[in-house]
Amino acid sequence: MTAVVLRIKSIQYRLRLLEYIKKAGAGHTGGSLSCVDILNVLYNRVLNVSPENFADSRRDRYIQSKGHSVEALYVVLADKGFFPESDLETLCRFRSPYVGHPTRKIRGIEQNTGALGHGLAFSVGVALAGKKDNADYRVYTLLGDGELAEGSNWESMLTAAHYHLDNLTAIVDRNQLQISGHTESVCRLECLTEKFQAFGWSVRSVDGHDVTALADVLGSIPFEVGKPSMVIARTIKGKDVSFMEHDAKWHHGVPSDEQYERARRELETLLMEAGA
Amino acid sequence: MSFEPGTELGKANLDVFAETLLELAQDNPDVLAVTSDSRGSGKLVPYAAAVPDQLVEIGIAEQNLVGVAAGLASTGKIVFAVSPASFLTARALEQIKNDVCYSDQPVKLVGISAGVSYGALGSTHHSIHDLAALRAIHNCTIIVPADNFETAEAVKAAARMFHPVFLRFGKRPMTHLHRPGTAFQVGKSLLVREGSDVAFIATGETVIHALLAATDLEREGISARVVSMHTIRPLDTDAILAAADECRAIVTVEEHSCAGGLGEACAAVLMQANRHVRFRIVGFPDEDTVTGSQLEIFTHYGISAQGLAGTARKLLASTDQ
Numbered sequence: 001m002t003a004v005v006l007r008i009k010s011i012q013y014r015l016r017l018l019e020y021i022k023k024a025g026a027g028h029t030g031g032s033l034s035c036v037d038i039l040n041v042l043y044n045r046v047l048n049v050s051p052e053n054f055a056d057s058r059r060d061r062y063i064q065s066k067g068h069s070v071e072a073l074y075v076v077l078a079d080k081g082f083f084p085e086s087d088l089e090t091l092c093r094f095r096s097p098y099v100g101h102p103t104r105k106i107r108g109i110e111q112n113t114g115a116l117g118h119g120l121a122f123s124v125g126v127a128l129a130g131k132k133d134n135a136d137y138r139v140y141t142l143l144g145d146g147e148l149a150e151g152s153n154w155e156s157m158l159t160a161a162h163y164h165l166d167n168l169t170a171i172v173d174r175n176q177l178q179i180s181g182h183t184e185s186v187c188r189l190e191c192l193t194e195k196f197q198a199f200g201w202s203v204r205s206v207d208g209h210d211v212t213a214l215a216d217v218l219g220s221i222p223f224e225v226g227k228p229s230m231v232i233a234r235t236i237k238g239k240d241v242s243f244m245e246h247d248a249k250w251h252h253g254v255p256s257d258e259q260y261e262r263a264r265r266e267l268e269t270l271l272m273e274a275g276a
Numbered sequence: 277m278s279f280e281p282g283t284e285l286g287k288a289n290l291d292v293f294a295e296t297l298l299e300l301a302q303d304n305p306d307v308l309a310v311t312s313d314s315r316g317s318g319k320l321v322p323y324a325a326a327v328p329d330q331l332v333e334i335g336i337a338e339q340n341l342v343g344v345a346a347g348l349a350s351t352g353k354i355v356f357a358v359s360p361a362s363f364l365t366a367r368a369l370e371q372i373k374n375d376v377c378y379s380d381q382p383v384k385l386v387g388i389s390a391g392v393s394y395g396a397l398g399s400t401h402h403s404i405h406d407l408a409a410l411r412a413i414h415n416c417t418i419i420v421p422a423d424n425f426e427t428a429e430a431v432k433a434a435a436r437m438f439h440p441v442f443l444r445f446g447k448r449p450m451t452h453l454h455r456p457g458t459a460f461q462v463g464k465s466l467l468v469r470e471g472s473d474v475a476f477i478a479t480g481e482t483v484i485h486a487l488l489a490a491t492d493l494e495r496e497g498i499s500a501r502v503v504s505m506h507t508i509r510p511l512d513t514d515a516i517l518a519a520a521d522e523c524r525a526i527v528t529v530e531e532h533s534c535a536g537g538l539g540e541a542c543a544a545v546l547m548q549a550n551r552h553v554r555f556r557i558v559g560f561p562d563e564d565t566v567t568g569s570q571l572e573i574f575t576h577y578g579i580s581a582q583g584l585a586g587t588a589r590k591l592l593a594s595t596d597q
């Protein structure tokens with residue numbers, strides 16, 4: 001899939017996730033918009049996983065630790081054919097399986113997440129099993145930056161380095177914002193690169209909206225043999241909707257009718273500019 | 277010489293757990309023990325020496341232990357996550373709830389040195405909340421074996437289960453309670469002694485004390501039944517209702533807070549089935565738990581032959597229910 005096609009897909013995913021959040025009247029808008037390009041590149045360029053091989057023990061695994069951005073995951077999984085996209089009309093409705101965080105009830109989802117600081121430990125377990133079995137699948141997990149304040153992540157980082165899990169990649173959606181505001185004012189994270197390195201990980205930083213750069217970085221894993229890989233994806237919360245970008249209030253903000261129309265027009269313009 | 281329940285001392289249930297796990301691991305390379313610097317307290321040093329590739333050491337990080345165990349289990353590994361019950365079921369409770377139970381990953385959670393096994397070390401090391409906490413979380417079988425036989429059977433049964441299970445073991449040697457040939461089934465209690473005046477429904481390391489109390493009561497002409505309720509969930513409601521229908525009083529006994537454990541579970545079964553029977557819960561009251569050896573703490577709270585016989589005697593003599 002070429003960079004142009006990927007870029008178009010990203011905008012289409014943003015349009016769809018906004019549509020379903022608008023219909024549901026609920027969702028984690030800002031973070032879903034910030035991680036869409038990462039999911040797009042993973043599912044369309046990197047992961048060996050599909051509806052056909054999902055029961056195969058040799059499939060690659062993706063575990064979304066920042067579970068609240070499930071709307072981005074849902075539209076990508078629907079696009080990959082894991083379930084009909086029309087299912088998403090029921091998002092967050094009474095007894096719909098499409099709840100506001102990932103669950104294994106939905107085909108394509110590996111693990112129930114949503115409480116923060118859980119995805120990395122689970123991913124370490126899957127990667128460790130792969131090493132024990134000499135399997136060649138790879139394990140990818142997506143962490144929020146605010147989520148890094150959960151101490152369990154750092155426990156899991158120790159274990160991943162201890163067991164030389166170079167089949168494991170963690171990606172941080174580094175959008176600099178969490179629900180209360182800027183990450184550095186809520187609980188200072190920097191210098192993240194040095195911290196991850198000190199924990200025994202091989203670290204690369206990338207523009208998390210540049211699909212070509214993302215594909216390059218995620219395609220060159222492991223960065224170092226014998227070490228787990230950490231990708232700091234520099235992103236913009238609310239990406240591609242001008243009035244949502246860089247604004248923590250859109251963490252789980254739902255657009256009004258007027259805002260939704262404006263967002264849709266902006267994204268459709270971007271779609272035309274991208275050559276769709 | 278014929279076997280008499282409650283007369284022969286066996287090993288610590290923890291030792292039997294570790295031996296049984298080693299047998300399972302030697303039969304099946306997918307069996308893994310995951311530990312939090314707890315191989316010594318889990319009696320897993322021989323296991324580690326015999327099958328080093330089947331022990332995953334996490335270090336002192338219980339949250340991580342449970343999360344990693346869930347990931348391992350998701351790939352088809354048969355995973356026993358072994359850590360002191362006090363830390364496993366409190367510090368890692370969210371991982372148990374979400375990563376294991378809600379996600380239905382078939383981890384076997386093993387709480388070692390459970391209850392007040394670490395009695396002298398203080399409340400940090402007591403685990404008398406775990407049954408209540410886990411009973412309120414969906415999708416977790418809870419097994420509290422009373423003796424070596426129940427322990428070995430519970431470990432083997434857990435290895436075969438496709439859903440989450442919690443096992444709880446103490447470290448004092450336990451007396452054999454069951455005759456050879458007894459069949460063990462998860463969710464089905466075992467009758468240790470028949471009786472028709474009072475029924476002791478006990479679990480785990482308290483069962484032997486109920487049996488000794490029953491022996492004492494017999495000398496006074498009181499017939500006491502002893503039920504080993506090794507599975508706390510699913511609870512054997514038939515045995516509880518039978519005790520209410522066939523005995524005049526029920527005394528529940530557990531190495532756990534009186535809040536939310538076996539006793540309250542039995543009370544709910546009885547009341548909702550409209551059985552009005554004389555009833556007492558023996559466990560740890562809502563107070564700063566005393567410290568000392570497991571036996572000293574048991575005795576203090578009436579979990580002893582003398583204490584339980586006294587509770588039964590008074591309950592049978594009481595005119596009000």
Ligand SMILES: [Mg+2]
Pocket residue numbers: 144145146173174175176177178
């Ligand atoms: Mg963030």
